[in-house]
Amino acid sequence: MKGFGTFAIIVGVCWLVFALSMDVSVPTGTGGRVNNMGLMADRQIHTIVGGMIALAGLLMVLLGGKSTSPQAAAETDTRPCPLCAETIKRAAIKCKHCGGDVLPALSAHVPLMSGWTVRVECEPWAHAEATRSVKRLGLPTTKGSAKFVAVGPFASEAEALGARENIRSVSDLLGDIHIVAPDA
Template identity: 70%
Template structure:
């Protein structure tokens, strides 16, 4: 939004400069010049249009992208329900929208360094979209490669299998379970 506002502000200012530099006089036969009412009206219209575009751009730059601290905190304290995608609290165990039982998010806890994970192979051009899909359903994501995403780790194989089923049903992402060994 701010980028579009900046563009509108620049266009509006250029339009204003053009309008204010318009010559509104015409030559007379005796070597003099007189103001032309039609050209003066055109300059007035261009000045108003340029000013409105510049004002709109300025408002977009000033107001676009501002979020309050409460909105930011609420955004980090929620996650989408894996079944209905409505926002729910991270600590929720039941969705208030669809009534589904969900496991609480581990976002407040330290991430696991080892455990079971789901390895998903994808093309590099699909990587960003697949990453967003995994985050949207609230699964932890471990750093992978451009061709490999790793959802997890999870404390148990059954949780990893459940995550794999969620990935298949909600995101159409297929992966294999594997065990991340603890670092020694």
């Protein structure tokens, strides 16, 4: 909305410049010039139209704050199904498209500092691709090392086991379950 408002301001100002630079006089037969009432009325109309467009654009810029549309809210609350890649809710445990069981994705707002993780072993040159594969499944990752990707942490061992099975079923990546103790 703000972009359209800026465009309207520019159009309105250009229209005003055009209107105010209009010549409203016509030549007379004796070598002089006289104002024409019809041209003066046209300049007045163009000035009003340009001013209204610029004012509308200014209002759009000032009042057109960020709106949270339902579509934008839905996009942040969804993820691709790890089995069929169709869009599903982030908290879904069963895909409505393929019927497959999936793990609910953890909320990005409350990261766990300790819990169960899945360490997916990988070569240093394949680390980035392994991380992308795990993230495509909607699973959280934490800082690992060049030799493994740490998936999680999860609140329970059962969640970590489910994540490991989910990773195995979709990709050729293998992982081990580990527990991460809270920092002391």
